[in-house]
Amino acid sequence: MSTKILTAEQIAEARKEFQFFDADGSGEIGLTEFIELLTVLSPKTKASHVKEGFGLIDKNNDGSIDFDEFLEWWQQSWWEY
Numbered sequence: 001m002s003t004k005i006l007t008a009e010q011i012a013e014a015r016k017e018f019q020f021f022d023a024d025g026s027g028e029i030g031l032t033e034f035i036e037l038l039t040v041l042s043p044k045t046k047a048s049h050v051k052e053g054f055g056l057i058d059k060n061n062d063g064s065i066d067f068d069e070f071l072e073w074w075q076q077s078w079w080e081y
């Protein structure tokens with residue numbers, strides 16, 4: 001689905017962000033970690049929106065965001081702003 005090519009630098013940047021939000025170092029971002037992430041990014045985000053957003057990013061619905069899913073999302077936000 002995502003065909004845009006990221007530079008190595010952008011991927012490294014995304015990985016840094018990912019590791020920052022993966023507070024327990026499990027290699028994926030769980031819902032509580034995601035809530036924290038959005039609280040940092042936009043403090044006024046409502047809990048219902050957080051869950052909605054989480055569902056959108058968690059493409060395989062396993063309840064956590066792995067790096068691939070994160071990268072896709074991060075990439076989209078990267079190009080939007």
Ligand SMILES: [Ca+2]
Pocket residue numbers: 022023024025026027028029030033
């Ligand atoms: Ca984690």
Ligand SMILES: [Ca+2]
Pocket residue numbers: 058059060061062063064065066069
């Ligand atoms: Ca997932």
